[in-house]
Amino acid sequence: MDIKQIQELIKFVSRSGVNEVAIEQKDFKITIKTNQAPTVINTIAPATATVLPAAAAALPAAIETKPVDPVDESSKYVTIKSPMIGTFYRSSSPDKPSFLNVGDEFSVGKVICIIEAMKLFNEIESEISGRIVKVLVDNASPVEYDQPLFLVEPM
Template sequence: MDLKEIQNLIKFVAKSGASEVKLEMEDVKITIKTGETKGEMTTVVQQIPMAGIPQPTAAPLPVAQPVAPATNDAPAASDDDSKYVTIKSPIIGTFYRKPSPDKPTFVEVGDSISEGSVLCVIEAMKLFNEIESEISGKIVKVLVDDSSPVEFDQPLFLVDPS
């Protein structure tokens, strides 16, 4: 498989909407993963040398990186948020504001919390982990939607410690 065929395959996968495609042939293994953000794509090409047959090597393909749009009001928002403490996710998983669908949310904007208060749960590998506050204060903002995936160290809440 030559470089032109690999590039055509990448374009086809990007247009198809598939999130991941794996292709294994006798001499090549290819994995193409597309992200949720348009333009974000990861491609892994692995050549498997055949015994006694020299294989051409392809140059690594560039990975397109999404560009964050520039906003003018970002510095003003940062100044306002600097007096607040950010509570971040300690794990990767799915963020839930309620202990179960029929129960009320753990905390709302404006609620006072104390150290050790349960703020939310994050599901990781079928385990529901309670996330407790490490500070006392007042919830100013919830930064994540209910039932959304979260990454490690992703901001979840803004708390006013005063």
């Protein structure tokens, strides 16, 4: 997670009214706390989410979680997810061709899309090599952090 993503997360937490958010990845852990009064929220848990015991104790009892149906695609595919909140674009401008289309092969480091966040256009580079099986988001659509963007057959 880079500094821009952390700043966006802090702004999101302060606007949303949530008291505390904790994110833990392989080599990174961040907890953001506010001094606001508790807010009751309803959320849908992603299929791959895991709640750590320490984080579970911090969640309000009023949060309702609903399981998400698993992706009906074969497990041999990998999902490329959005690294940030913003607007998803498949090309660098409306008159340019898409970075990737269904069936296209790509390698590590290739720009696969652009996500606009806070008036900045962030080129998203692939961390894997593969072939696009399905584009999961429409062009110029808003996306959330960790939202699936592409279904990829790894190579």
